[in-house]
Amino acid sequence: MTQMDDHHQIDELREILNGANSSELAALKERIDNVESRTRDVAEVLAPAISKTDSDALVSSLKDPVSSSLKYAIRSEPEDYAEILYPVMAPAIRRAISQAIASLMVTINKTVESATSVSGIRTRIQSFRTGIPYAELALRQSLLYRVEHVYLIDRESGMQVSEVTSEQVEGLDGDAVSAMFSAIQSFVQDSFSRDRSAMLTDLKVGDHNVWVAHGPTLMLACVIQGNAPEALKGDLYDALYKIRTDYANEIASFDGNVERFEGVESYMHPLLQLRLKEGAEVKVGDDGEKTAKRRWPLVVAALIALGFIYVWFMQSSKISTVEYYLRQTPGIAATDVYWSDDRLVVEGLKDPDAKIPYGSFQAYGIQPEVLDFRTIPFRSLEVDMELQRFRNELTLPAGVYLSVRAEKIYLYGEAPITWLTENDARIRQLAADGRLTISALSASFESVSDVLRANFSERDLRTIRMSSAARTDATIVQIGGSLSPKNLTFISALFAGNRWVSVIANKAEVDTRNADGSLIQENADGSLNQENVEDPSS
Amino acid sequence: MLKKKICMVGDFSVGKTSLTQKFVNNVFSEKYLTTIGVKIDTAFINDTKLIVWDVAGRDSLSPINASYLVGANGIVLVCDGTRQSTVRDIKDIWQVVKERIGEVPTVVALNKADLEDWHIDAEQTAYFEEQGWQTFETSAKEGQNVKALFEALVSEIG
Numbered sequence: 001m002t003q004m005d006d007h008h009q010i011d012e013l014r015e016i017l018n019g020a021n022s023s024e025l026a027a028l029k030e031r032i033d034n035v036e037s038r039t040r041d042v043a044e045v046l047a048p049a050i051s052k053t054d055s056d057a058l059v060s061s062l063k064d065p066v067s068s069s070l071k072y073a074i075r076s077e078p079e080d081y082a083e084i085l086y087p088v089m090a091p092a093i094r095r096a097i098s099q100a101i102a103s104l105m106v107t108i109n110k111t112v113e114s115a116t117s118v119s120g121i122r123t124r125i126q127s128f129r130t131g132i133p134y135a136e137l138a139l140r141q142s143l144l145y146r147v148e149h150v151y152l153i154d155r156e157s158g159m160q161v162s163e164v165t166s167e168q169v170e171g172l173d174g175d176a177v178s179a180m181f182s183a184i185q186s187f188v189q190d191s192f193s194r195d196r197s198a199m200l201t202d203l204k205v206g207d208h209n210v211w212v213a214h215g216p217t218l219m220l221a222c223v224i225q226g227n228a229p230e231a232l233k234g235d236l237y238d239a240l241y242k243i244r245t246d247y248a249n250e251i252a253s254f255d256g257n258v259e260r261f262e263g264v265e266s267y268m269h270p271l272l273q274l275r276l277k278e279g280a281e282v283k284v285g286d287d288g289e290k291t292a293k294r295r296w297p298l299v300v301a302a303l304i305a306l307g308f309i310y311v312w313f314m315q316s317s318k319i320s321t322v323e324y325y326l327r328q329t330p331g332i333a334a335t336d337v338y339w340s341d342d343r344l345v346v347e348g349l350k351d352p353d354a355k356i357p358y359g360s361f362q363a364y365g366i367q368p369e370v371l372d373f374r375t376i377p378f379r380s381l382e383v384d385m386e387l388q389r390f391r392n393e394l395t396l397p398a399g400v401y402l403s404v405r406a407e408k409i410y411l412y413g414e415a416p417i418t419w420l421t422e423n424d425a426r427i428r429q430l431a432a433d434g435r436l437t438i439s440a441l442s443a444s445f446e447s448v449s450d451v452l453r454a455n456f457s458e459r460d461l462r463t464i465r466m467s468s469a470a471r472t473d474a475t476i477v478q479i480g481g482s483l484s485p486k487n488l489t490f491i492s493a494l495f496a497g498n499r500w501v502s503v504i505a506n507k508a509e510v511d512t513r514n515a516d517g518s519l520i521q522e523n524a525d526g527s528l529n530q531e532n533v534e535d536p537s538s
Numbered sequence: 539m540l541k542k543k544i545c546m547v548g549d550f551s552v553g554k555t556s557l558t559q560k561f562v563n564n565v566f567s568e569k570y571l572t573t574i575g576v577k578i579d580t581a582f583i584n585d586t587k588l589i590v591w592d593v594a595g596r597d598s599l600s601p602i603n604a605s606y607l608v609g610a611n612g613i614v615l616v617c618d619g620t621r622q623s624t625v626r627d628i629k630d631i632w633q634v635v636k637e638r639i640g641e642v643p644t645v646v647a648l649n650k651a652d653l654e655d656w657h658i659d660a661e662q663t664a665y666f667e668e669q670g671w672q673t674f675e676t677s678a679k680e681g682q683n684v685k686a687l688f689e690a691l692v693s694e695i696g
Contacts, residue, residue: 157609
């Protein structure tokens with residue numbers, strides 16, 4: 001038989017054996033070969049498969065790819081992850097900052113308290129004398145005990161496996177110290193003890209104690225300042241027992257590679273205890289490097305917080321400055337001062353004549369362009385504002401003055417009759433409103449004389465007398481004398497309607513005034529003069 | 539970080555301490571040598587931290603305190619090139635070391651190479667070659683071969 005016949009027969013035999021199942025086999029083969037259908041199959045069973053898998057094995061196998069994926073994702077989209085984490089991180093940061101500030105306040109209070117007490121001063125002197133920092137001395141005085149260092153040491157070689165140091169304590173070369181512990185142990189054992197199994201468990205130097213817990217291959221030594229309770233020895237042995245249990249393999253094959261003991265510090269940190277005399281115990285664990293690493297986000301957050309506090313303080317300070325100077329400024333009533341979009345907004349009332357004290361603001365670094373006055377105009381009746389307004393409005397002639405006494409504004413002096421006539425309505429209105437007192441304001445004799453001179457001969461002028469007379473609202477000039485009816489009529493017509501001048505027909509009345517010394521005396525040259533005119537400003 | 543314990547041993551006054559001082563960070567004062575018979579310092583060779591035990595010298599009254607050798611990863615045998623007896627004594631010292639901690643990587647320092655009355659020749663150091671120890675003529679005073687000595691030992695420790 002040829003080879004071809006053989007193949008043919010085998011195919012026939014296969015057909016007979018598979019029979020009707022041959023199409024199912026083909027479908028199965030197709031399903032296995034087709035990547036898409038295989039992916040679909042896996043997707044179907046993936047979730048139930050994961051739930052039935054040994055969780056430890058699954059975690060172990062997913063650890064690296066998930067970790068790498070997370071790192072990649074965070075690196076490529078940091079903003080998104082920051083946003084996701086913000087609700088978790090922000091309250092934690094806030095809490096940490098508030099705790100740090102609270103702690104800082106307590107420290108400051110304690111420091112101020114201790115610095116001002118007799119013992120505090122004594123401690124400062126001791127610090128100056130010995131060169132030991134004040135904080136360290138103060139701590140020692142209030143300290144019952146403090147575990148400063150904890151060393152995990154390989155007993156055979158004296159090599160340090162791990163070390164943790166209290167953060168307030170200066171670090172030593174732990175390897176050298178550990179080796180020296182071991183050397184001292186050997187020395188004491190060789191020199192004084194015949195029992196090779198006897199161990200050095202306590203050392204005391206000054207106010208420092210060294211307690212050592214011994215295991216078969218490791219020893220745990222802690223350096224204590226002060227008098228620690230015996231219970232600490234129990235803690236020491238407990239920690240050593242846990243380390244022996246959890247690092248049994250690493251201990252058995254220790255060759256000087258301390259990196260294999262990663263995480264062992266977590267067993268030693270609880271031993272770094274500190275107890276103050278008051279009885280409050282504080283755990284102050286962690287070596288300096290780790291503490292520093294863990295604290296740097298807090299430091300950054302604290303710096304940011306301080307930055308905000310500084311900005312807030314400066315802005316508040318500027319608000320106070322603006323409020324203060326506006327209170328001193330007549331014609332401005334600020335109801336609110338606040339920051340909005342980097343501008344200092346002032347709300348309230350402002351008299352159009354009021355002057356904003358920009359000079360004072362600039363002296364405190366507040367530039368005019370920063371200020372935004374959102375004020376409603378109003379008429380201020382403050383005396384200073386009124387005074388300024390009257391000066392601008394009335395344009396005072398020489399001999400007329402404005403002054404303030406007892407919160408009242410006085411307009412006084414001798415004014416030209418023309419000026420009085422022009423401003424009469426306004427002045428009397430202000431007086432009627434009580435804004436101005438004009439009882440000592442009068443027309444000047446000279447200006448009245450000028451009017452008379454222009455209308456009368458020298459002869460007639462000699463017959464005319466002038467005097468001043470106080471009225472309830474103002475002082476007027478009285479004109480009288482031995483006037484002829486014609487002149488009297490003319491003068492009356494000349495000053496008709498003028499409330500600052502009064503013409504008196506009755507000679508006797510003028511004479512009476514003449515008798516009491518308030519009259520104008522005629523000079524030899526015919527000019528007119530006055531005497532005893534009151535000065536309201538005096 | 540890898541740490542290794544190194545012990546410096548040799549006769550009294552061969553210059554072990556001077557040799558060590560050229561190389562290490564001083565941690566403790568020398569008085570420990572006379573009180574407990576050892577002084578410990580540390581030094582770095584690349585990424586390896588050496589904890590150097592400077593063991594007090596042997597003399598007729600006080601043998602080496604072999605307890606200090608326990609756990610050593612390497613030994614520096616030090617002798618004085620101007621005193622042949624210190625070279626001969628190395629054999630005895632090595633016996634003490636071997637009995638206590640077994641065979642460990644070892645190098646030899648023929649110290650005081652800066653002095654003129656040098657009395658060492660190849661015949662006297664043949665034993666070192668037999669043992670397969672690298673030998674260095676060192677001078678603590680001038681720093682000659684000091685670093686090379688420790689580097690060779692670290693290399694041997696591996």
